[in-house]
Amino acid sequence: MPAVRFTRRFSMAHRLIADAGSKCAVPHGHNEFVTVTLEPTAEIDFGGANYTASFERLKARWHGFVDRSLDHAFQLNRADPLLAWFQQHEPHRLNQVLTVDGDPTTEALVIALWRKLEAILSAEGLPFRLAELAIEETPTNTVLTRGLTAAERTWELGAWCDRADFSINDLLPPETWS
Numbered sequence: 001m002p003a004v005r006f007t008r009r010f011s012m013a014h015r016l017i018a019d020a021g022s023k024c025a026v027p028h029g030h031n032e033f034v035t036v037t038l039e040p041t042a043e044i045d046f047g048g049a050n051y052t053a054s055f056e057r058l059k060a061r062w063h064g065f066v067d068r069s070l071d072h073a074f075q076l077n078r079a080d081p082l083l084a085w086f087q088q089h090e091p092h093r094l095n096q097v098l099t100v101d102g103d104p105t106t107e108a109l110v111i112a113l114w115r116k117l118e119a120i121l122s123a124e125g126l127p128f129r130l131a132e133l134a135i136e137e138t139p140t141n142t143v144l145t146r147g148l149t150a151a152e153r154t155w156e157l158g159a160w161c162d163r164a165d166f167s168i169n170d171l172l173p174p175e176t177w178s
């Protein structure tokens with residue numbers, strides 16, 4: 001069955017602190033692209049609309065999440081001391097701080113976004129399965145996956161990534177998630 005593929009652009013900043021000597025330990029940003037490939041699990045409406053779901057319906061919540069939550073978010077290791085700085089001095093910006101267990105590498109984000117999009121597909125009742133998710137971090141670096149291992153699925157990366165809402169961390173109360 002024909003698959004569909006969507007790309008969305010977002011800007012982000014992060015820093016990687018596990019290797020203290022890395023140039024990436026200093027906050028820096030990228031303009032990234034996230035591309036997802038969705039395969040229908042139901043036939044198209046032959047002779048009618050001739051699709052399983054419209055592009056608009058398929059993209060609405062996912063691209064809403066990318067635009068509202070991912071774009072211009074600062075991605076941090078949840079053990080990063082910069083997080084305490086934001087909590088103390090600029091708590092009103094915590095909705096723009098994405099946190100993960102360990103460093104916010106592109107690999108971690110690919111796994112987190114796979115889980116988020118699966119949650120969205122399920123919550124929206126969309127008859128599609130996620131076949132591939134790729135993040136182009138820079139014009140020369142792309143990370144992608146075509147599925148998650150059991151360890152990647154159960155990794156306590158952040159409860160936010162298994163919810164079909166707009167949250168990107170587990171620091172804020174439920175009333176801010178939608």
Ligand SMILES: Nc1nc2c(c(=O)[nH]1)N=C([C@H](O)[C@H](O)COP(=O)(O)OP(=O)(O)OP(=O)(O)O)CN2
Pocket residue numbers: 024028104105106107137138140141
């Ligand atoms: N496995 C990973 N390694 C690195 C990641 C990552 O997400 N996963 N991220 C970074 C940094 O974000 C860094 O900004 C990108 O590093 P680099 O490849 O050096 O980027 P360049 O644009 O300079 O790449 P060139 O192709 O050499 O121009 C580091 N490592």
